[in-house]
Amino acid sequence: MRPESLMMSYGYVPEWSEGAIKPPVFQTSTFVFRSAEEGKEFFAWAYGLKERDPGTPMGLIYSRLNNPDLEILETRLNLWDEAEESAVFSSGMAAISTSLLALVPIGHAVVFSRPIYGGTDLLLETILPERGIVTREFKAGTEPTEVEKICRELKEAGTPCKVILIETPANPTMKLSDIEGLAEVAHRYDALLAVDNTFLGPLFQQPLKHGADLVLYSATKYLGGHSDLVAGVALGSCELVCQVKLYRTILGTMLDPHSAWLLLRSLETAKLRITCSCKNATQIASWLAKHPKVAKVHFPGLLTDERQQEIYDHQCTGPGGMLAFELADAGEKEAFQFLNAVKLIKLAVSLGGTESLVEHPATMTHADVPPDEQEAIGITPALIRLSVGIEHPDDIINCLDYALDQVGAEAEVTTSEK
């Protein structure tokens, strides 16, 4: 069966909970052992002192190690990406940082694409280097042969690359990177390819099928989908994810049962929501592209570059619900006139929710990237990022139309009428 058919019940047995059709929130810190012998056995498995038979489920011990809501959620998340194993975290950043700490030893390197999510950027620019991990960047969309040169240099310098981390499409420029090509490079250098798949989500891109080793999500975005929770996921082989899970247990970066329960509910409508956002975004991108005040639209469904199109055709099955656009002959002032005039669409960071959101990457999500670097990676003062929701597309377009009308208008625009 297909994932959307399994999201309502897979991995849960009503007999566990008095016949309840839905799993309850297992709001508990600890679990009662049936006997001392059982407690001893569970701990021996948990600490790797004893092999567990492949068919035997891990016993429940304590909610930092495992919890039924987290386990049911992980079982269902595996289906979308066809992963062997997954781990859920208290945020997307918890998934990314815990995974990198678990997989990259001191004196080794992480090679990453830029632009990348702001929190990940800070982790790679500052926090990991302070802890003795080397980091090197390349521009999103760089050919794998060029990335291979960086891996070669790192190897020669005695700080071999352990993980190549990419975000594709990149945030906010929507530049695509070649997953299969980069996976081959990583594997030639005994490294892993990790893909942050938050932007397209599992419906339109399944990096494991293209050779990636680890897939990361901010489940705060499309998987959660209602802008009401913060969570993260890492997926991959049993071997890799179990290594990450040990770090999760010790760092304490696991998800809480209530958020896991909310995510289970979200997953039932994931396909409906994501498909609707994508359909709306496709219509809106074409409308924006024709608008005289819009200079350029960045959307995977409207590519102009042949190589980018080739990558898209190979690894994506839909353009998603995220786009960015550049106002014509404009700077920050005009961008702000636009942002202050939206009504239905909300002015907020984050993405992937049921409601449409706009934001200004140069001064908001990517404010920590120095101006000259912003320009080099395509984050201009006139660039606006739009996360398309599931409202009626005509209402979103009317909102955009009104806000675009306000660009260049001399009268002061206020936010009071929101």
Ligand SMILES: *Cc1c(COP(=O)(O)O)cnc(C)c1O
């Ligand atoms: C939001 C986001 C993150 C961080 O996720 P949190 O859940 O906010 O910690 C990481 N990567 C991408 C692409 C994101 O959009």
